[in-house]
Amino acid sequence: MIGIFLFDGVEELDAVGPWEVLAYWTHQYPQDGYRVQTYATGGEVVRCAKGMRILPDADTSDMPALEVFVHPGGQGTRPLLSDSLHLQWVRRIRETTPLMTSVCTGSLVYAAAGLLDSRPATTYWESVELLAELDSSIRVEDTERFVDDGEVITSAGVSAGIDMALHLVQRLAGAARAREVRKGIQYDPAPPV
């Protein structure tokens, strides 16, 4: 199971970008053996950073052992950085989850929880300095779209979660599969400005 964490103040695309990639993959290719679900504290509706309300699939307390955990970012990460219960929970997930991933300022939470100790990592462009302040042992790579350090993958801001999730599909099911998913969501980006 791949678990995407939802919380009040999560940036919408931080969560839904990876969700789209991973849900497309796991629905179209169930033979690959993966599933993806969203989890939130208490299983309650979450109010995202820009106001969209999403119902999670399940309560975090019902989260099974995961193959991959996804921690999105957003303004809602600010209170989490000093929320010792949340940081403890993240450390506990880390103990049993082979692959921890984050999008945007989700990596700040990982840094505060001590998961990025002496690792290369990235985050949202505006939070690069804060990431280094939270843990000076982190080698901040602020020009990368995402940084794959084996057991931990961090991404740049918001839309970078789409690229990171495609990379995840590539790691877990191969490049050919990831290309099929890319085609499925017609991801041939062409920013007009």
Place this chain on the structure above:
Amino acid sequence: MIGIFLFDGVEELDAVGPWEVLAYWTHQYPQDGYRVQTYATGGEVVRCAKGMRILPDADTSDMPALEVFVHPGGQGTRPLLSDSLHLQWVRRIRETTPLMTSVCTGSLVYAAAGLLDSRPATTYWESVELLAELDSSIRVEDTERFVDDGEVITSAGVSAGIDMALHLVQRLAGAARAREVRKGIQYDPAPPV
């Protein structure tokens, strides 16, 4: 007001891609005078194509006169193509809305409602033939990321809604603003496969 229509079977990123771009813009730059909201029939929770459940901001019956309407796509458009009440509703919105936009197979609904008569338009790559079948007067432009035909803008599949929405910001508030929004969501896409 910019209205994004949500419905059962809407593809998640079709709706949330434009939402992220437009909500980032309207929250960060309220001085531009726009707002964005989501609408669904009865104001009820919507189950998206890949299973995510989203609560709309309001009931479609409470939708005010709009400046822009966004019709996303997804498997849920199939029943809408022969839903005469929905097509009638879309035609009624068209009468009072200066700018009608669609993502992915949302353009199939516009075609079925007669909105694309003799216009250039695009859609999801897999639905290009169906678009031409629905209205043979449409000039299908299947190599474009989006097609701006003045009062109607159609986009290619799923992730193309992000590019279309940035184009919308550019049309409504200028290229400099659209570049700021692009930076805000760190949209420097780099597909890894």
